[in-house]
Amino acid sequence: METAAQAAPAAPATGPAVIVAIDGPSGTGKSSTSRAVAARLGMSFLDTGAQYRAMTWWMTGNGVDVSDPSAVAALARKPAIVSGTDPKAPTITVDGADASGPIRTPEVTANVSAVSAVPEVREVITGLQRSIAASAPHGIVVEGRDIGTTVLPDADVKIFLTASAEARAARRSGELGATTGAAVAATKEALIQRDAADSTRKASPLAKAADATEIDTTDLTLAQVIDRIVALVEEKRAAK
Numbered sequence: 001m002e003t004a005a006q007a008a009p010a011a012p013a014t015g016p017a018v019i020v021a022i023d024g025p026s027g028t029g030k031s032s033t034s035r036a037v038a039a040r041l042g043m044s045f046l047d048t049g050a051q052y053r054a055m056t057w058w059m060t061g062n063g064v065d066v067s068d069p070s071a072v073a074a075l076a077r078k079p080a081i082v083s084g085t086d087p088k089a090p091t092i093t094v095d096g097a098d099a100s101g102p103i104r105t106p107e108v109t110a111n112v113s114a115v116s117a118v119p120e121v122r123e124v125i126t127g128l129q130r131s132i133a134a135s136a137p138h139g140i141v142v143e144g145r146d147i148g149t150t151v152l153p154d155a156d157v158k159i160f161l162t163a164s165a166e167a168r169a170a171r172r173s174g175e176l177g178a179t180t181g182a183a184v185a186a187t188k189e190a191l192i193q194r195d196a197a198d199s200t201r202k203a204s205p206l207a208k209a210a211d212a213t214e215i216d217t218t219d220l221t222l223a224q225v226i227d228r229i230v231a232l233v234e235e236k237r238a239a240k
């Protein structure tokens with residue numbers, strides 16, 4: 001029986017299966033770009049941040065003190081986190097329950113960096129990510145923070161997205177409905193703090209792989225970023 005973790009997009013493959021790793025800080029466009037690239041090329045898509053958010057939601061929902069790494073580590077293998085990888089309709093469940101809404105709450109966002117810094121959490125989730133990537137029949141676009149450096153160091157295409165803190169805060173504020181100057185400033189501050197925590201943790205920090213192509217999306221439209229990455233993937237497919 002096919003599980004949600006194995007469900008592949010229906011679109012036909014148009015070339016050899018390639019693995020694409022897209023990393024970068026918050027609000028650089030990883031999720032929207034990755035989904036669109038995968039949909040256009042008939043590939044699977046995996047949002048690894050959603051997996052860390054799902055782990056965090058389970059921890060807070062089960063009364064675990066997320067500021068205590070040993071408490072988080074002890075329970076890291078408990079939740080069953082399953083990702084559906086169709087870019088047109090990605091899903092995430094925890095112990096069979098739909099987690100797609102609850103993982104986006106401010107509470108989860110505020111706690112996710114602490115949970116994702118725990119090595120045992122990373123070990124469990126990295127294992128899930130590698131098995132999902134290995135079983136994607138038409139290749140996969142995997143987006144996160146450490147995909148090109150740690151999870152899939154042999155990826156065929158590695159991209160590192162960047163953008164100014166101002167642009168990223170404006171994008172996030174748009175999503176959250178923050179319109180006042182103070183709300184945008186608070187969003188920017190929270191985003192900078194989360195990036196700092198993600199970049200300075202010991203276990204597999206947010207980092208650009210030495211062989212990744214960096215794309216600064218500050219002054220590019222979403223469509224332009226998608227086109228650039230599609231071109232890089234098609235080039236790689238043609239050479240395979």
Ligand SMILES: Nc1ncnc2c1ncn2[C@@H]1O[C@H](COP(=O)(O)OP(=O)(O)O)[C@@H](O)[C@H]1O
Binds near residue numbers: 026029032
């Ligand atoms: N190049 C871009 N220009 C303008 N807005 C963008 C661009 N890329 C993404 N966005 C928007 O910014 C927001 C955050 O993008 P998202 O893909 O969630 O970023 P990330 O996954 O890196 O956190 C979304 O509302 C998205 O539509």
Ligand SMILES: Nc1ccn([C@@H]2O[C@H](COP(=O)(O)OP(=O)(O)O)[C@@H](O)[C@H]2O)c(=O)n1
Binds near residue numbers: 144
């Ligand atoms: N490969 C990854 C992906 C996400 N994460 C963690 O998960 C959090 C949420 O990731 P996300 O991609 O949903 O974040 P945003 O889309 O809100 O920027 C990050 O802030 C990291 O703490 C990680 O540690 N490693």
